[in-house]
Amino acid sequence: MGTVEIGQLVLHGKLIENARLEVSTTEDIYFESAVSPGFSDAHAHPQVVDVGEGGRWRDSYEWLENRKLRVNEAAIRKDKELSALLAEATILSSIIDGVTMLSLTGSLEGNIEAVKKLKATPRVVLLPTVMNLDGWSLPENIFVKYVENSFLWDGYFSLGFFVHSIKKADISMLRASYNISRKLHLPFALHLSEGIDEVDALAEALGKELDRVIAVHCIASPEKCRKAGLKVVHCPTSNIYLYNRTLGSIEHFDSLGSDWPLVTGNLFRTFQDAVKLHGATMDLLAKATLGGYEIYNIKPEGDLVAFEDPIEKVLRGESRPVYVFVKSKPIVKDGIIDPYGLSRTDVERIVRERVNYAFEKYGL
8 A cells, every 4th residue: 555645735624734645656755736536527428529519508308309410310329339338438538637427328238348347446336328219228127137237236336217208208118217226226317407497297197205316407497406415416518508598596406417528528627617616615515526426325434536636626627637546546646547558638539439430330
């Protein structure tokens, strides 16, 4: 074990001066600042490589029904190999910028293959999407995969259910996903109130308390979402892109999500956008880091991102991490992903190549 000395450590939202931690290294290291746990991306679509032309839509359903895509999304979802390659690119892009917890929606098979293959990952919550479209998952299929891959759920990886939205999944699928998740104590999430108030409809459909439900967006009814006890994931980058509006108060959300990491950037970009909206505060940093761990009930011990800059620059989103630790083990050293030897430039190249490959193979 080695010792990390930190000039300014933000531990679970509290600032500690001149901290010392033991980590799995063979050397003693000093950092100007660090945050523990690291950044948590509570909502990411790794197989999304195109969202249509930028517009100002009224709600998500109008967007989904009228957007003009340049790629065949269903074909990408059904392509297990390509889905895994895109998930790998998302994970690597997240790691290099200090994400120590990542929630992936989308392709169940592709995302599982990605986490099984990679030798360096953050903690990953797999939330396969339940939806009435070709290539998406059914609740019973998710349960089967959960049982088949039980060896994975060890504190690094976990599984849950993500119902796309109230209008894009049958009520039977919504209820089945919710009921299975409750019985197995797994997370349950969905897009909610993304332009249209849907809190009452969700309560009527489930017929139970909503305090265990993770709601992504909630831009149409933020106060109702909070009053209902929902755990809210804020995706400011995609909200502004699609609707030119987003949650206005830091009190309206619990965590942040990148939404489209391969299109508009990973959680580092999301955090920068959130800083512009809500200010560079300790409260926002806590929601960008500890927030995702709390809503997914993940223990953060040993997760840390370290910087060469003072904490003020970290709060403003102006500093990228030089070291990233997951379970006290360094997976990024001096800006290089271990054991792959990948720099940020390398990761950005991988993202471009794999997105281009998706367009070459399934472009319209």
